[in-house]
Amino acid sequence: MPRLFPTPVLLAHLLVNQVLRVGDSAVDATAGNGHDTLYLAQRVGDTGKVYAFDVQRGALLRTAERLRAEGLENRVVLIQAGHERLKEFIPAGIKTAMFNLGYLPGGDHRIITRPGTTIAALKQTLDLLEPGGLATVVVYRGHDGGKEEGEAVSKFIQNLDRKRWDVISTVFPSRSAHAPFLVALQKTGDFQKEGGSL
Numbered sequence: 001m002p003r004l005f006p007t008p009v010l011l012a013h014l015l016v017n018q019v020l021r022v023g024d025s026a027v028d029a030t031a032g033n034g035h036d037t038l039y040l041a042q043r044v045g046d047t048g049k050v051y052a053f054d055v056q057r058g059a060l061l062r063t064a065e066r067l068r069a070e071g072l073e074n075r076v077v078l079i080q081a082g083h084e085r086l087k088e089f090i091p092a093g094i095k096t097a098m099f100n101l102g103y104l105p106g107g108d109h110r111i112i113t114r115p116g117t118t119i120a121a122l123k124q125t126l127d128l129l130e131p132g133g134l135a136t137v138v139v140y141r142g143h144d145g146g147k148e149e150g151e152a153v154s155k156f157i158q159n160l161d162r163k164r165w166d167v168i169s170t171v172f173p174s175r176s177a178h179a180p181f182l183v184a185l186q187k188t189g190d191f192q193k194e195g196g197s198l
């Protein structure tokens with residue numbers, strides 16, 4: 001039997017699959033090794049655009065290489081800047097933003113996302129999302145600072161206007177207390193029907 005309950009990363013992709021269409025704009029707020037950027041670039045097609053942020057040049061180089069291997073580099077704008085500067089680079093009207101917090105696997109584990117900048121970036125993201133648009137945040141708690149960042153994200157979503165935002169936060173009681181979790185936020189206003197389905 002396959003394991004049924006997906007990892008937070010896979011769950012984020014399953015949700016994004018439901019909203020992101022050819023021609024849309026999307027943000028990868030933490031490009032890292034480029035897996036999510038590539039995934040977003042594949043979904044938005046030739047007429048869409050992906051904006052991918054990372055503070056590390058090495059991460060953007062790896063992302064560029066991954067995109068080039070698939071011939072998709074023209075769909076992506078790579079931005080070496082903190083995602084807390086999102087609004088300086090991106091016009092409003094994005095359909096999806098993906099955050100994958102923590103450190104770069106295979107990179108310097110001291111360079112991590114941090115609560116203050118993550119929340120600043122999330123606030124800007126929520127302003128830029130179209131109605132019906134989706135933000136996903138995969139939160140890691142196993143490294144130094146991860147627990148505090150997870151708490152900051154959880155607190156942030158508690159204080160959102162419930163009429164404007166539909167929000168989930170996953171709990172995996174059978175997994176470790178340090179296991180990653182997913183927060184996803186959809187801007188209300190363009191729902192076709194209540195409940196939704198994958």
Ligand SMILES: C[S@@+](CC[C@H](N)C(=O)[O-])C[C@H]1O[C@@H](n2cnc3c(N)ncnc32)[C@H](O)[C@@H]1O
Pocket residue numbers: 029030031032033034035036037053054055056059081082083084100101102103104105111112113114117
């Ligand atoms: C877990 S990795 C992302 C993995 C990536 N999504 C992938 O598919 O490979 C987190 C990344 O966030 C980056 N990062 C840290 N602080 C940042 C910030 N303020 N703005 C943007 N990226 C940041 C790190 O450099 C690291 O590459």
